[in-house]
Amino acid sequence: EDGTFLNWRELAERLVPYVVELGYTHIELLPVSEHPLDASWGYQVSGYYAPTARFGTPDDFRFFVDAAHKAGIGILLEWVPAHFPKDDFALARFTGEPVYEHADPRRGEHRDWGTLIFDYGRNEVRNFLIANAVYWLEEFHLDGLRVDAVASMLYHDYSREDGDWLPNVHGGRENLEAIHFLQELNRVVLGRFPGAVTIAEESTSWPMVSRPVELGGLGFSMKWNMGWMNDSLSYIEEDPVYRKYNHNLLTFSQLYAFTENFVLPLSHDEVVHGKRSMVDKMPGDYWQKMANLRLFYAWQYGHPGKKLLFMGCEFAQWHEWSEEGEIDWGLNEIEAHAGIRRIVGDLNRLYCGEPAMHQRDFTEDGFRWIDCHDSEQSVLSFIRYAHDAAPIICVFNFTPVPRYDYRLGIPHAESYHEVLNSDSTHYGGTNTGNGGDIQVQDINWMGFEQSISVTLPPLGALFLRGT
Incomplete structure (x- = not known):
């Protein structure tokens, strides 16, 4: 002062x-x-x-x-x-x-x-x-x-x-x-x-x-x-x-x-x-x-x-x-x-x-792309792995357009839920997302035996954890 x-x-x-x-x-x-x-x-x-x-x-x-x-x-x-x-x-x-x-x-x-x-x-x-x-x-x-x-x-x-x-x-x-x-x-x-x-x-x-x-x-x-x-x-x-x-x-x-x-x-x-x-x-x-x-x-x-x-x-x-x-x-x-x-x-x-x-920030076994090719929609998705804990799915939509029914291949789990959504109203966003559990489907996708269908928020990131 x-x-x-x-x-x-x-x-x-x-x-x-x-x-x-x-x-x-x-x-x-x-x-x-x-x-x-x-x-x-x-x-x-x-x-x-x-x-x-x-x-x-x-x-x-x-x-x-x-x-x-x-x-x-x-x-x-x-x-x-x-x-x-x-x-x-x-x-x-x-x-x-x-x-x-x-x-x-x-x-x-x-x-x-x-x-x-x-x-x-x-x-x-x-x-x-x-x-x-x-x-x-x-x-x-x-x-x-x-x-x-x-x-x-x-x-x-x-x-x-x-x-x-x-x-x-x-x-x-x-x-x-x-x-x-x-x-x-x-x-x-x-x-x-x-x-x-x-x-x-x-x-x-x-x-x-x-x-x-x-x-x-x-x-x-x-x-x-x-x-x-x-x-x-x-x-x-x-x-x-x-x-x-x-x-x-x-x-x-x-x-x-x-x-x-x-x-x-x-x-x-x-x-x-x-x-x-x-x-x-x-x-x-x-x-x-x-x-x-x-x-x-x-x-x-x-x-x-x-x-x-x-x-x-x-x-x-x-x-x-x-x-x-x-x-x-x-x-x-x-x-x-x-x-x-x-x-x-x-x-x-x-x-x-x-x-x-x-946990595996410095080693290749801590990371796997789900989809690195979706340039047309400017979406990237990957998985972060731990030694002894649930993996985290990270998805990023770099356009202001919401993406509905966006399919992601995922590691095996009963269901997935959002642990962080950057578009939450808590942060100033529109609250576009998936609230609650996301059901896993036995649909092969991107080299995975299971997949989920999610809503991607505009200019938003999702972090998902399986249960």
Whole structure:
């Protein structure tokens, strides 16, 4: 109210209960290491061993983490070992000469970002960074690190023109020193802190990012699925009349969905710099925008992979995010926006409560298409499986046209019923659906011995469970 930031203790009081109410398991924080420029969002770090004073003292930060843990919420921290700013009061030319950065600007400078690149070939620099990762986990009991800009670390020619980069000793573009640093980082962090996770923001097709170091991987626990994010957003931003021509944008991700342990990210980067807010990306009038957003979130939760959603997106904030002010909390008082918040909460609870939704996120045996070919009606359907619990049928209608008597092949069961319908009036929809039990018929369909006939809501998703 007075134009200042909430401090960590106030956040513990207000944010933690809000996150619990919505059914989340973790809070992922943008970088909280000290940084001189608010507009860098914490990604240009000047004090690697200092929690920023913007929100209080280090003990205040400990209080926040402890409050989250008492409420059953884990805390993940975005961590920036890829680059650092040129401020002379920080790490740049630390002794008057390059120390932390590579001396040659062809390896030591990110011209696009106006920052310097760590020299991963120096033992002292690797030790500084790995010790820093240990510091955050050990001193503040954090539950994991999301490592920023991994792609920029892996390639010497990242965002560079020909002739503006130096090859490695074998003549290639791979940054061998950075690869060894990341492998060492994951060995140390995951070895010293059992149960902690490391997540890579890696936007290329670099192989085995989330596979063990001893098998030749980078050793991360998980990797952001930037391909899923870009393709899914490109699809959902299309007017529904054209979606049938872009059906492959949604089906393509299954060709690589299990090559890594993926996180499906809808992050701050998707709602800044003219990209528009999540709800404002959606086509159509006000109702269709809200229905599309509910459908899109259901698509994210049904698709294999862990889920991440940036603050404000859970209640359909209209404005792009800005570090200069708070998000539009008042929208929660408007019923349509409260409906978005309610479906996000119910999707979280469905995801955590149904083993089929999360248990086999990273393995092929947790997923089976029912029908991936119905591009003409822009409908997709698949099954999520668990080891020892009922499967969940996920069906998505990406047009504003209700589909009646739509037949689905299904695993054997006595009957099926809706466990979530994104078109429920509880969320702001029309309540088009199947209420009660759906009778199973002995009609072969799509390779299944049994099938059901259902009504698909307009711009709606159904999650069905057999009994």
